[in-house]
Amino acid sequence: MTASTFLDPVSDAMPRVETLLRGIDKVGIPWMESVLQHILGSSGKRVRPALVLLAGQVATYDLDLLVPMAAAIELLHTATLVHDDTVDKSALRRGIATINSLWSGETAVLVGDYLFANSADLVSTTGNVRVMRLFAQTLMHMAAGELSQVFSAYRWQQTREEYYQRIGRKTAVLFAMATESGAVLGGADEPAVQALKSYGQNLGLAFQLVDDILDFTGSAEELGKPAGSDLMQGTLTLPALLLLERYPQDNPVRAALEAHGSPELVQQAIEMARNSSVIDEAYAEAREFSLRARAELHHLRDCPARLAMEGLAESMLERRA
Amino acid sequence: MTASTFLDPVSDAMPRVETLLRGIDKVGIPWMESVLQHILGSSGKRVRPALVLLAGQVATYDLDLLVPMAAAIELLHTATLVHDDTVDKSALRRGIATINSLWSGETAVLVGDYLFANSADLVSTTGNVRVMRLFAQTLMHMAAGELSQVFSAYRWQQTREEYYQRIGRKTAVLFAMATESGAVLGGADEPAVQALKSYGQNLGLAFQLVDDILDFTGSAEELGKPAGSDLMQGTLTLPALLLLERYPQDNPVRAALEAHGSPELVQQAIEMARNSSVIDEAYAEAREFSLRARAELHHLRDCPARLAMEGLAESMLERRA
Numbered sequence: 001m002t003a004s005t006f007l008d009p010v011s012d013a014m015p016r017v018e019t020l021l022r023g024i025d026k027v028g029i030p031w032m033e034s035v036l037q038h039i040l041g042s043s044g045k046r047v048r049p050a051l052v053l054l055a056g057q058v059a060t061y062d063l064d065l066l067v068p069m070a071a072a073i074e075l076l077h078t079a080t081l082v083h084d085d086t087v088d089k090s091a092l093r094r095g096i097a098t099i100n101s102l103w104s105g106e107t108a109v110l111v112g113d114y115l116f117a118n119s120a121d122l123v124s125t126t127g128n129v130r131v132m133r134l135f136a137q138t139l140m141h142m143a144a145g146e147l148s149q150v151f152s153a154y155r156w157q158q159t160r161e162e163y164y165q166r167i168g169r170k171t172a173v174l175f176a177m178a179t180e181s182g183a184v185l186g187g188a189d190e191p192a193v194q195a196l197k198s199y200g201q202n203l204g205l206a207f208q209l210v211d212d213i214l215d216f217t218g219s220a221e222e223l224g225k226p227a228g229s230d231l232m233q234g235t236l237t238l239p240a241l242l243l244l245e246r247y248p249q250d251n252p253v254r255a256a257l258e259a260h261g262s263p264e265l266v267q268q269a270i271e272m273a274r275n276s277s278v279i280d281e282a283y284a285e286a287r288e289f290s291l292r293a294r295a296e297l298h299h300l301r302d303c304p305a306r307l308a309m310e311g312l313a314e315s316m317l318e319r320r321a
Numbered sequence: 322m323t324a325s326t327f328l329d330p331v332s333d334a335m336p337r338v339e340t341l342l343r344g345i346d347k348v349g350i351p352w353m354e355s356v357l358q359h360i361l362g363s364s365g366k367r368v369r370p371a372l373v374l375l376a377g378q379v380a381t382y383d384l385d386l387l388v389p390m391a392a393a394i395e396l397l398h399t400a401t402l403v404h405d406d407t408v409d410k411s412a413l414r415r416g417i418a419t420i421n422s423l424w425s426g427e428t429a430v431l432v433g434d435y436l437f438a439n440s441a442d443l444v445s446t447t448g449n450v451r452v453m454r455l456f457a458q459t460l461m462h463m464a465a466g467e468l469s470q471v472f473s474a475y476r477w478q479q480t481r482e483e484y485y486q487r488i489g490r491k492t493a494v495l496f497a498m499a500t501e502s503g504a505v506l507g508g509a510d511e512p513a514v515q516a517l518k519s520y521g522q523n524l525g526l527a528f529q530l531v532d533d534i535l536d537f538t539g540s541a542e543e544l545g546k547p548a549g550s551d552l553m554q555g556t557l558t559l560p561a562l563l564l565l566e567r568y569p570q571d572n573p574v575r576a577a578l579e580a581h582g583s584p585e586l587v588q589q590a591i592e593m594a595r596n597s598s599v600i601d602e603a604y605a606e607a608r609e610f611s612l613r614a615r616a617e618l619h620h621l622r623d624c625p626a627r628l629a630m631e632g633l634a635e636s637m638l639e640r641r642a
Binding site for chain 1: 352353404407408410426427428430431432433434435437438439441442444445446448449450453454456457458460461463464465467468471472
């Protein structure tokens, strides 16, 4: 499966999602429109909105409900990126200048809030109480996750459990919301809703694990930001945790964090990871989550959307950026 | 009516609102708890949550729905203050150090997001789609209002219409949401819902107008921040607009804005306002909104909550801080 084959079953509906996304930059402030175009235009492969539509296609494919939900998920995702980049003072995201670096941190705060609000508004157009509650709870988890990430920054004494809780709240909860809301709005029965929610959760964990591995193995060109960004910002990910477990003495990860992300020590940690088996080990964990995600789909009826979601779970392990 | 007599009919329920507000600081991050205690403890008179309860008391007084809504409104209000102070780089609010000055702008961004999320979550516990949609749309208006305030900062060529649109989005929309949601959750009939919504809208305009006047007439001690803060931050309010209309030549308001809030020129503008009739004129406009607010209540049944809301509208004109 190529990077975008998973979009095939929903390729009819994705342009409607794009239209909704483009529609929110009509606020009558010319400056604002250019900011919104900058971020919404530079987004990635729209994996999260596609998941809403794919999950919805497993049951009745009601696009009048699914399209606003899909757009809402992308806006929520974008809003969190805008605020996270501001908090982390990141200059680049996917090779493109961040709002906080191009305009200002203050602009980024307000633009993020505006995106959150638009996202909530789109969700509310579904008129579905369960989905609206899910949205609010997802917001809570993500905000708490980002807070705990900032709170634990540069702390090298962390457990795998803390790591998984953190990436669960930071990433997996949004993937799970995408598939659960798609299933609910598609009118799937409860076992199918739960299977799709669990698929999203496991897919999200695999996605973030691979993201965290790529920060050790990728080139700056592939990543669109310097390799080792996580350690530089004080974020302890699985490859780093495995290095700490394996080599408790004179560990460059610990030294890099204690030196508040010193680039030389981060570079040493990256080389140590590349020359050890921790990358393979981390991939083995990602593979496990990808397999669990696919296993959840066995409960669903056979259809192109299910096949696409299986392929998407498989392709997680092959992505390079 | 004294400052807090309006709370009398809902004094039984306000402690339940406080308990909910205090409950959100249980996130398991000790540092976070102290931040949340700092802001939720230092809040004002809880006018907005009281409005939810008062509006709900006009119909059936269902506290299981009204209390979470009242707490949600206060959290939303607090979240916007936290982000606004960060954007404006304000050091003080009601005489107390802001989060951005005490901790950091980054902390304030995340804490604000966490409060927004908690607010959305509380609203969603009502299970009422209309109120959940109202919440999302209020968020949108407020975010757009704050953006347009930042966008128009230090521009002296503004109209009264722009001013009223701005304070409508910044303040009145939240007061209107308080009374509308209270009425809806209280099961009021549609004419009563509309009357209470309009009451909230007009009350909010009167409230903000008086706020903007006090920034010219109050002392730093009364205000809990330096007088003239609005002009220093480039915000053009009604007294300043009236001065510009009255004295188009050699106007200190224009000079202060062109000099990006120079304290000496702001002081000149304050003295000019105090020595002219623009303060009386601005109060006359505030009185008009207060009267309109009270007129809306004539449609409602006679009850202690209605009397309290009438008194609250009257007391707007007398407040000093």
